[in-house]
Amino acid sequence: MPDQVYTGLxxxxxxxxxxxxxxxxLFADFGADVVKVERPGEGSLTRAWGPFPGDVPDPxxxxxxxxxxxxxxxxxxxxxxxxxxxxxxxxIAGADAVVESFRPGHLERLGIxxxxxxxxxxxxxxxxxxxxxxxxxxxxxxxTGLVLQAMGGPMSSTGQADCAPLRKPGLLEHYTVGRTAGxxxxxxxxxxxxxxxxxxxxxxxxEVLLAGxxxxxxxxxxxxxxxxxxxRGARSPHRHGATFTGPFRAKDGFVxxxxxxxxxxxxxxxxxxxxxxxFQEAYxxxxxxxxxxxxxxxxxxxxxxxxxxxxxxxEQAEAARIPITAYLSVSEVVAHPHFRERGVFVTAxxxxxxxxxxxxxxxxxxxxxxxxxxxxxxxxxxxxxxxxLAAHEEARA
Numbered sequence: 001m002p003d004q005v006y007t008g009l010x011x012x013x014x015x016x017x018x019x020x021x022x023x024x025x026l027f028a029d030f031g032a033d034v035v036k037v038e039r040p041g042e043g044s045l046t047r048a049w050g051p052f053p054g055d056v057p058d059p060x061x062x063x064x065x066x067x068x069x070x071x072x073x074x075x076x077x078x079x080x081x082x083x084x085x086x087x088x089x090x091x092i093a094g095a096d097a098v099v100e101s102f103r104p105g106h107l108e109r110l111g112i113x114x115x116x117x118x119x120x121x122x123x124x125x126x127x128x129x130x131x132x133x134x135x136x137x138x139x140x141x142x143x144t145g146l147v148l149q150a151m152g153g154p155m156s157s158t159g160q161a162d163c164a165p166l167r168k169p170g171l172l173e174h175y176t177v178g179r180t181a182g183x184x185x186x187x188x189x190x191x192x193x194x195x196x197x198x199x200x201x202x203x204x205x206x207e208v209l210l211a212g213x214x215x216x217x218x219x220x221x222x223x224x225x226x227x228x229x230x231x232r233g234a235r236s237p238h239r240h241g242a243t244f245t246g247p248f249r250a251k252d253g254f255v256x257x258x259x260x261x262x263x264x265x266x267x268x269x270x271x272x273x274x275x276x277x278x279f280q281e282a283y284x285x286x287x288x289x290x291x292x293x294x295x296x297x298x299x300x301x302x303x304x305x306x307x308x309x310x311x312x313x314x315e316q317a318e319a320a321r322i323p324i325t326a327y328l329s330v331s332e333v334v335a336h337p338h339f340r341e342r343g344v345f346v347t348a349x350x351x352x353x354x355x356x357x358x359x360x361x362x363x364x365x366x367x368x369x370x371x372x373x374x375x376x377x378x379x380x381x382x383x384x385x386x387x388x389l390a391a392h393e394e395a396r397a
Contacts, residue, residue, distance in 0.1 A: 004031025004367050009189070012037060012091055013072065014100035016045045018171050019129050019205065021068035022178030023185065024099050028071035029361075029369050035091060035385060036069055036376065040076040043378040044069075053353075060352035060377055069375035070348075070358060075386075076379035079110055090389050092117055096192075097125040097185050103142075104134045114200040124198040125188040129181050133204035143205070145173045152209025177205040244268075247327070248302060250310035258323040267322045272304040350374040 009032040013024040021036075021044065028034035038044050046068055047059035059065075075091075077084040089112065092098060098117065100107060107113045107128075117124055128134055131143035143151070149167055150156075159166035181203045188199040244259040259265050266284050273279035279300065283289070289297050305313060310326035317324035333339060334357070346360040348371050361369035 006030045006032035012098045018174035019178035020101040023181035026182040034072040036072040066375045073381035074376035099127045101129040127201045248305040253310045254327040348374040
C-alpha cells in the first residue's frame with residue numbers, strides 16, 4: 001500500500017469516549033499509527049455501548065467501538081501500575097501527538113502532565129478534551145452530551161418557539177468536539193514542523209459548541225450588535241412567509257422542503273400546480289400567506305406530496321431546481337446506486353464481528369483515506385508494541 005498523508009505520524013489515543021476516539025480516527029484512517037491505550041480487562045467505554053448483534057453485549061462487537069477505532073492498534077495498560085506507566089512514558093517519548101479525555105488533573109496526578117510529557121518529548125502535541133476546559137470554576141464538573149448541548153447553546157436554538165428546547169439526536173455533540181480536536185491537533189502538528197516546538201491544546205466541549213456549531217456564534221454576534229436574541233423556530237414554517245420549510249408526508253415516506261426565497265417559492269408553486277393556472281395566479285410572487293390562504297396552500301401542497309413517492313418528488317424538484325429531498329432510511333442509503341458507484345462503503349473482516357461494511361472516506365484525495373484494518377481486539381497489539389519499544393531501546397544502547 002502506498003504511503004498515506006499521515007504515514008509516519010504516531011498518535012497515542014488515551015481517550016475512552018467518542019470525542020477523543022473520533023479525533024484520533026481522523027488520523028488513523030489517513031495513515032497515522034494510532035495506538036489505542038485501553039484499560040486491561042475492560043477496554044474503552046465505547047466497547048460497552050451498543051448496538052450489539054442480537055442485543056447481546058460483547059466488548060469486541062460494539063458497533064460504536066468498531067466504527068470509531070478502525071486502523072488503530074490496541075494496547076492494554078494499567079496506568080496505576082509502575083511498569084505499565086513506564087511503557088506509556090516510552091510511547092510518549094516517540095509519539096507526535098497524544099489525545100486524552102481524562103478529567104482535568106488526572107494526568108498530573110499520574111505524573112505525566114503537560115510538563116512531564118514535554119520533558120520526555122519537546123516536540124509533542126498534547127490534546128486535552130474535557131467538558132469545560134482545564135481551568136475555570138467548572139473545570140472539574142462532569143457533563144453528559146445533553147449538558148453540553150444545553151450549556152453550549154445548540155438546544156436554545158432547536159425546536160419551535162412556543163415549546164421547550166430540543167436536544168440534537170445521537171452523539172452529535174461528541175463528534176463535533178472530536179472533529180474540532182482533530183483539526184486543532186493537525187494545526188499544532190504543522191506548528192511543530194515549522195518551529196520544532198510542541199503544544200498543549202485545551203479543548204472545552206462546551207466552548208466548541210458555543211463558538212461555532214449550530215448557529216450559536218452568528219447568533220451571539222447578532223445579539224451583541226442588535227440587542228436581539230434569535231428565538232427558536234426563527235426560520236420555521238410557522239412564520240408563514242415565502243421562507244417555507246419542513247417535512248411533508250409522501251406516498252411512501254417523507255420529504256423535506258427548504259424553500260428560502262421567492263424564486264424557490266415560485267418554482268414550487270409552478271411544479272405542484274402545473275395544470276392549475278388559478279392556483280398559480282393566487283400564489284405566485286406571494287411574500288406571505290395567512291389565514292384561509294395559508295390553509296388552502298398547505299392542504300394543496302400536502303395532497304400533492306401524499307399522492308407521489310418520495311424519490312419521484314425529489315427528482316422532479318431537482319429538475320425544477322427546488323431544494324426538496326427525500327428522507328432515506330439507512331438501508332436505502334446503503335443500497336443507493338449513487339453511493340455504490342462512488343465506492344462510499346468499504347468492507348473489512350473482523351476476527352470477532354465478521355464481515356463489516358464501513359462508511360469510507362469523508363473526503364477524497366490521492367493517498368488519503370484507506371481502510372487498512374478493522375477496529376482492534378482489546379490488547380490485540382500489546383506484544384507487538386512492547387517488542388517495538390524493546391527493539392528501539394536496544395538500538396539506542
